[in-house]
Amino acid sequence: MSATEMNQQFRLAARPVGLPVAANWQLLEEALAPLEEGQVRVKVLYLSLDPAMRGWMNEGKSYIRPVAIGEVMRAGAVGVVVESRSPRFAAGDHVSGAFGVQRYWTGAADEKSGVVKIDPALAPLPAWLNVLGMPGMTAYFGLLEVGQPKAGETVVVSAAAGAVGMTVGQVARQLGCRVVGIAGGADKCRFVVEELGFDACIDYKEGPLGPGLKQHCPNGVDVYFDNVGGEILDAVLTRINMKARIVICGAISQYNNTTPVKGPANYLSLLVNRARMEGIVVFDYAPRYPEGVARLAQWLREGSFRHREHVVEGFEKFPEALLMLFEGKNFGKLVLKIAEA
Amino acid sequence: MSATEMNQQFRLAARPVGLPVAANWQLLEEALAPLEEGQVRVKVLYLSLDPAMRGWMNEGKSYIRPVAIGEVMRAGAVGVVVESRSPRFAAGDHVSGAFGVQRYWTGAADEKSGVVKIDPALAPLPAWLNVLGMPGMTAYFGLLEVGQPKAGETVVVSAAAGAVGMTVGQVARQLGCRVVGIAGGADKCRFVVEELGFDACIDYKEGPLGPGLKQHCPNGVDVYFDNVGGEILDAVLTRINMKARIVICGAISQYNNTTPVKGPANYLSLLVNRARMEGIVVFDYAPRYPEGVARLAQWLREGSFRHREHVVEGFEKFPEALLMLFEGKNFGKLVLKIAEA
Known part of the structure; x- marks a missing residue:
């Protein structure tokens, strides 16, 4: 050069x-x-x-x-x-x-x-x-450290076909959770279920989320990993369980607003359900990235984990x-x- | 009879x-x-x-x-x-x-x-x-279990002259926190500072909360105990510290709404600050009421705790x-x- x-x-x-x-x-x-x-x-x-x-x-x-x-x-x-x-x-x-x-x-x-x-x-x-970069680290540490899912619980993730969402759901599946995605369009939903192995995926472009959440989360929602904010966050808030954990990772629906951000009108569901909403910023986990990379790389090698x-x-x-x-x-x-x- | x-x-x-x-x-x-x-x-x-x-x-x-x-x-x-x-x-x-x-x-x-x-x-x-009933138990367990204040931290509580608020602030003071109340009117604010011993009290009827929060919480807000929701919650969200805890106890500003509840538009401050918002319902602590009553009664006996x-x-x-x-x-x-x- x-x-x-x-x-x-x-x-x-x-x-x-x-x-x-x-x-x-x-x-x-x-x-x-x-x-x-x-x-x-x-x-x-x-x-x-x-x-x-x-x-x-x-x-x-x-x-x-x-x-x-x-x-x-x-x-x-x-x-x-x-x-x-x-x-x-x-x-x-x-x-x-x-x-x-x-x-x-x-x-x-x-x-x-x-x-x-x-x-x-x-x-x-x-x-x-x-999966081995920022989105993967965000998904891995956000889900494990803030979401704290337990086997058998129901985990919902928005932007499920997106970089963070796809890894969130697959990690949750590895942990033995029921995993339900939310994504836009039939193609993405098919990918999320057929390729990523989620239990279900709800197409938010098809209409209100309520019926889909009710159908696919028959035992309610224990962990919601939110990448989008807005109406989707509000819809999930109506279906959370007692002691649910909501991971606030992003709010892509609100980033280009020229009007004020729409706050979650159903936030009092946190009170009713003694639930928690907590933010995650991936940089906090930088010292532990090697741990995240190692575990995700292990799952990739085992062949059932997609990116x-x-x-x-x-x-x-x-x-x-x-x-x-x-x-x-x-x-x-x-x-x-x-x-x- | x-x-x-x-x-x-x-x-x-x-x-x-x-x-x-x-x-x-x-x-x-x-x-x-x-x-x-x-x-x-x-x-x-x-x-x-x-x-x-x-x-x-x-x-x-x-x-x-x-x-x-x-x-x-x-x-x-x-x-x-x-x-x-x-x-x-x-x-x-x-x-x-x-x-x-x-x-x-x-x-x-x-x-x-x-x-x-x-x-x-x-x-x-x-x-x-x-103080020895539901409001006292709500204040005691909500602050200690969800708010988790540490000595030297700043605790803000709304409806500070109200049943729950007055005990929240006094418990926080016993724990060595800086305590700032929010209340409506000069009389209530005077009571909160002079009788209850809060470090400061901001009168929300006097105008926007921002300047008061900035003045009285020079090190930001570590714990916010929210009894009111609405604009006050939104104002405090702009002043929270990293890893802050917001206790959602009530939302009296929203209870009689005939329009939808106003969600906290600044909730993404939770993300920026890796902070947490969590609901509390006092009934969950029923088995521990005797512990709460005993400790509050002890403070009452010591004479520095008011109701x-x-x-x-x-x-x-x-x-x-x-x-x-x-x-x-x-x-x-x-x-x-x-x-x-």
Whole structure:
């Protein structure tokens, strides 16, 4: 690689109101600087596109600082080390990290960088952005630590065909739970039941959820893993059991609101049922990721555990690909392939 | 007592829409029947008037079955045994139980009746409907078991001058917490700070809560004990700390809604802060009431713990007295005195 090779980046040009549009982005090209001592250069191969990215584009305090105007858009990614002046990595190593929406990441590869080696022999590269990446860790620790499901209990998960949801349901199944998904459309529901092995899946586009929840959760709902918020959260709240646990992982239905967020009108069901609603942020479990990766990789090896990625190709497609998340157009974990391995 | 003495009862005549009105009640007079073997007759002295009563008047599943149309309105009360054919009680015993809105309660006084002896030497009779009764038990177990406050943490409680709130705050103070109340009006706020020893009290009638919460909770909110719901819950949600606990005890602001309950629009603060919102129903702790009574009575004896009852006199005043709860007109635990001890 020569020092005059070019990097390309999507930077945040303006904060969106509602859905992000083209004017929110600036596509920038700049020459790659020579590496400094301790740095590595990563050629990014796959970018992770996640609902949480919408939140990072907003101003204001959250669980992580907002992306600044003019800054490269934050994104998880996997890539390959193409040049290294760090003893921790060698050219050819596959790595994951918060490399951002750019073709090359250059930085100090110390421990606090969060850059870690990944083993493509365990699972294909896109799976490291899915079941063995953030969504998988979110599902694993959110379900186990906050949801605390017990064998025989009923676990419901929304966005069940999505990156987090598909792993939540499969982990719950491994634990001996009855697992009911909620997803949009017959194709996704079929996938959730036939491929992922959920006991049932309710199509929220088919009409009100009440009858489906009643039919498929005859013993009520013990754990609800919520990725969507809004009316779906409200519907499940009417079916929870005594001492139920609701894991608040996200609220994709509310992220692009230009009106105030719709709070769960049925939250007093928590009182009636002595139930709990609790938030989870995956970063809290970073020290335990190796444990999560090991257990999920073990299930993958055993062959009954599935993952599915929806791969869109082309760096320049980033802005429109991101929107697929909010339109429910992706089927499986959405990743953007930007270079050949 | 002769068998021809008369009982008076308020029965539920129709389910209210919004605030209960006169037409929701039927005042009935009937002769007292002779006692059967195992029964006792209690002359009711003080009735407990509680926000939860509004919920019991609604149809539909809740944590306790609704009061049926034509049934005596459910109410906690204290009274004195005037006649007994049970070995468990003797005439002259003071007792508490769910005697209902009537002058005399007659029933089997077995263990599952919930009728228990009380000791007027520990505290005056009305206090047995307050700090040593359901509100006190709700405060004690809700705060300790669900709120789990630690010394040095900040505890906020709404309806701070109310029956539950005043005990919540004083228990938190005993545990070494910073305690901030929310109440309506300068008189109540003065009482909460000067009499109950809270560190501060915010008057929600004075304007938006945000500035007061910021001023009086400089280190954020670790535990919020919510008796009111609505906008106050939403305001506190913006100030909670990481791993905060929100105890959902009630939502008096929403009980008489004729429109849908307003869900907490800021509930995603639970996610950002990995916080928890959990309901509490006091009946779950019934086996542990003696523990709660003993500890609260100990604090009362030590002299730094206060209770305050707002006593309205006259059985026939029941319908209008109940409304005082929803208009914020009571100052202290609202009880209805219906007979002399």
